[in-house]
Amino acid sequence: MTTALITGASSGIGAVYARRLAARGHDLVLVARATDRLNTLAEELSSAHGVAIEVLTADLVDGPQLEKVLDRLRSNPPIDILVNNAGAGLIGEFTTAESDEMYKLLRLNVLVPTLLTSAVVGGMVERGSGSIINISSVLALLPEYSNGIYAATKSYVLTLSQSLAAEVTAKGVYVQAVLPAATRTEIYERAGGDISKVPNVMEVDDLVDAALVGFDRKELVTIPPVPDAAAWDAFEQARFALAQEFSNSEPAPRYRA
Template sequence: MSTALITGASSGIGAVYARRLAARGHDLVIVARATDRLNTLAEELRAAHGVAIEVITADLTDGAELEPVLERLRSDPPIDILVNNAGAGLLGNFATANPDEMYKLLRLNVLAPTLLTSAVIGGMVERGSGSIINVASVLALLPEYSAGIYAATKSYVLTLSQSLAAEVNSKGVYVQAVLPAATRTEIYDRAGGDISKVPDVMEVDDLVDAALVGFDRKELVTIPPVPDVAAWDSFEQARGVLASGFSNSKPAARYRG
């Protein structure tokens, strides 16, 4: 069976991805900062499914700790599925945000998935197979609903997924962007928030199970809470209509006077 590497695998969305992919028979490389949690999860999955589990402890905001993960993505046995799940939030608005905290968030939410994808994509293209799952957020589509830079980081993840898919789908590599809405994970506590004050929170198991249905259907963008796929189709059609005007060599009439 193939091997999947999952970042942020010690809890929440990443841990459920690990359980689901192990149940499908995939060997795993699980990555996070919490060594004890990773080892406990690895023991559980080896016993339950008889799969091989590698554990890499790494803070992906630290270049020195990121490097072994990049090396694993470039080495054998090859990684067939990369799940870019590790991420964090940052409460507060842009005007008052701590620059050091913003820098750290950008390294985790933007730089890390970019470098991880870069490390694995060449081998996937060469083999003509592979999958990349990027966990973004519905806030990528609603940035005005979120103060600060979090939504912007997730917009990047969505855009990266879309542009990468256009580049590599024809070469046998599948890219999926998963856009959760409010989901019951530790991201709220770690950012200093209170999830009990958030309405309509989805359970993590439901989120990942839905995302894997989208994965099996080879969706480019999977938004588990949206009830009618026609809403997304309409959004994409409107984007196409907007794009049809980009090739005009003269400004639109409303800008001439």
């Protein structure tokens, strides 16, 4: 059996990943702040699927608590699938945001998945197998649609996934970035928003089921609401076509006085 560690596993996307991966026969390490919720979910899944489940209560923004999770990622039995799901939102404009709130968001959305991935990927490379699932957002591609720094943090997650995949895919490690659009989770309420005012909200079960189809297909980037894969392919082709111009050693004529 393989073991998956899921952050933010007590509700929403993380809890559905736990249910789906347990149903596939994976042992689990569930990480979140809500001990009661984690224990309830662990009992449900171990009873239903007969898998082994560890519960790690941790506030990942807190250094010593994060270190507990990092230690588990480095220890045995090895973690074969890491789901970097824990994250938060921050409603409001950059110009009025509190610095301590931005700091917390950057720690959770940027630093935490970076350190967790760093802790686990070395062992995966040594074994020649393993998977890392990073939950990003479609706002990584549409930063103009979101005030503040949330979109920027999710752009980082997407970029990290792409650069890491370029480094470790040939070494047997699969990296997937999942880009949800509006999804019915608690992130809106926790950030002080109202999901009832958001149009075209996807149900979380549908999101994770679609993401796992992309996982099985070994997609690097999975965008569940986009119906035509050719749209993403065209976006990537345009990006690489633009990159062909980066190697010019002189400024483009349009920038010459």
